[in-house]
Amino acid sequence: MPATHANESRLLIKGATVLTMDPALGDLTTGDILVVGDRISAVGPELSDPAAEVIDARGMIAIPGLIDTHMHAWQTPLKGLHASGWTFDDYQSRVFCLREHFGVEDIHDATLAGSIEMLDAGVTGVLDFCHNVMSPQHAEAALNAHRATGQRTLWAYGMLGDLDGSPQEDGWRLDHIRALREETGDGGLLRIGMALASIERGSMGRIDKEIGLARELGMRMTLHQNPAGQIRALHEAGLLGPDIVPAHANAADDEELELIAACGGGISFTPECEFGGGRSMTVLNRAHRAGVTPSLGIDTPARVPIDLFAAMRLTFLLMRSVDAFDEREAGRYPLTRRPGIPMVEPRHMLEYATVNAARAIGLGDDLGRLAPGQLADIVLVDPEPYGVALGDPAAHVVLRTQPRDVDTVVVGGTVRKRAGSLTDLDRADAGAATRAVRERIFADAGSAPQGVAR
Numbered sequence: 415m416p417a418t419h420a421n422e423s424r425l426l427i428k429g430a431t432v433l434t435m436d437p438a439l440g441d442l443t444t445g446d447i448l449v450v451g452d453r454i455s456a457v458g459p460e461l462s463d464p465a466a467e468v469i470d471a472r473g474m475i476a477i478p479g480l481i482d483t484h485m486h487a488w489q490t491p492l493k494g495l496h497a498s499g500w501t502f503d504d505y506q507s508r509v510f511c512l513r514e515h516f517g518v519e520d521i522h523d524a525t526l527a528g529s530i531e532m533l534d535a536g537v538t539g540v541l542d543f544c545h546n547v548m549s550p551q552h553a554e555a556a557l558n559a560h561r562a563t564g565q566r567t568l569w570a571y572g573m574l575g576d577l578d579g580s581p582q583e584d585g586w587r588l589d590h591i592r593a594l595r596e597e598t599g600d601g602g603l604l605r606i607g608m609a610l611a612s613i614e615r616g617s618m619g620r621i622d623k624e625i626g627l628a629r630e631l632g633m634r635m636t637l638h639q640n641p642a643g644q645i646r647a648l649h650e651a652g653l654l655g656p657d658i659v660p661a662h663a664n665a666a667d668d669e670e671l672e673l674i675a676a677c678g679g680g681i682s683f684t685p686e687c688e689f690g691g692g693r694s695m696t697v698l699n700r701a702h703r704a705g706v707t708p709s710l711g712i713d714t715p716a717r718v719p720i721d722l723f724a725a726m727r728l729t730f731l732l733m734r735s736v737d738a739f740d741e742r743e744a745g746r747y748p749l750t751r752r753p754g755i756p757m758v759e760p761r762h763m764l765e766y767a768t769v770n771a772a773r774a775i776g777l778g779d780d781l782g783r784l785a786p787g788q789l790a791d792i793v794l795v796d797p798e799p800y801g802v803a804l805g806d807p808a809a810h811v812v813l814r815t816q817p818r819d820v821d822t823v824v825v826g827g828t829v830r831k832r833a834g835s836l837t838d839l840d841r842a843d844a845g846a847a848t849r850a851v852r853e854r855i856f857a858d859a860g861s862a863p864q865g866v867a868r
């Protein structure tokens with residue numbers, strides 16, 4: 415399949431409302447997108463190309479493909495296990511403890527299931543934080559699954575070994591990631607990145623070594639950032655940079671957010687898991703104010719659905735809610751509009767999930783906008799049969815769209831979903847993979863959770 419992705423095919427999307435997310439092009443009420451090979455060649459009204467395959471997109475809204483910047487695809491078959499999770503111990507004892515029961519085949523099938531579901535839901539790109547690399551073969555299996563689905567992936571090789579952070583765990587992972595990086599390069603749909611060990615479970619010395627290798631190899635990095643003070647610690651160690659995407663960062667204070675902004679960095683916010691995990695919810699308003707570029711993620715499918723539209727919707731409502739709380743606290747109620755308040759419009763969320771996310775995964779110049787020269791990752795949203803919202807079409811996308819409304823998905827110029835159906839992947843394969851993983855890991859673990867028949 416990857417060979418057919420690198421084609422010089424020509425595709426013409428006709429008559430959509432085009433949200434380019436490009437400051438120079440803006441929105442086109444009715445416009446066309448011409449794709450040649452894996453990139454967008456032209457965007458404008460009344461384009462023609464007799465050699466192109468034409469997609470009639472009248473009545474639809476074209477957006478850049480959505481990009482999830484914090485996802486653990488290996489947990490896809492564990493849907494529901496963390497639904498009512500409350501404490502970190504719940505997560506450890508219900509979800510993370512199953513890590514050791516994932517064999518090589520399980521990692522492959524779980525990743526495949528997650529990637530198919532993401533593509534179906536308009537998520538053309540993902541930063542897959544794989545903290546279940548228990549052998550080199552596990553890593554190869556996850557990569558093979560991503561190769562099979564053809565989703566645009568920054569696969570972040572998890573450095574986390576034993577939860578006690580034994581430094582001797584490092585060696586083979588560092589050697590293997592170097593080999594993988596050299597083998598995979600940095601130009602295709604699949605790129606290798608690094609998921610740093612959690613600082614609280616390792617040491618700054620260990621993190622320093624990991625970051626050193628990632629920078630030597632030119633790899634993007636990400637890390638779970640939950641305890642307070644870690645951003646400052648990275649800065650003081652001279653390690654903070656825009657090539658690291660901290661996930662969550664709820665506990666970062668304003669000064670730490672300014673440090674991230676000063677180096678041109680972003681954070682990945684995962685609204686449903688932040689809500690469910692009981693974390694402070696003010697970080698995005700503070701980050702937005704500090705000039706950080708936020709992006710969005712699902713985090714664990716064990717807790718929440720694979721739905722970036724929901725993530726955008728919840729984040730918008732949350733940020734409005736935090737603004738209103740601050741206004742009430744300051745005695746300004748009933749609410750009035752004043753400069754900078756409210757802070758965001760629905761369209762900002764689309765920017766988070768496209769432009770900002772592309773920057774987070776290191777493709778800020780090439781991805782995230784519908785503009786000539788950009789990689790052709792495109793989603794068509796169909797507002798029918800119930801009708802498009804009045805007003806800003808970006809608000810329809812952010813507040814009224816669900817994965818089932820994704821009519822067409824294009825990744826790197828190749829049509830992966832059309833008229834609501836995946837073209838070269840099968841939803842049933844994702845379901846079968848999920849069932850197979852469950853059967854194997856719960857047999858290995860010696861027990862399975864109670865509930866509906868699997």
Ligand SMILES: [Zn+2]
Pocket residue numbers: 484486543638661713714
């Ligand atoms: Zn996570």
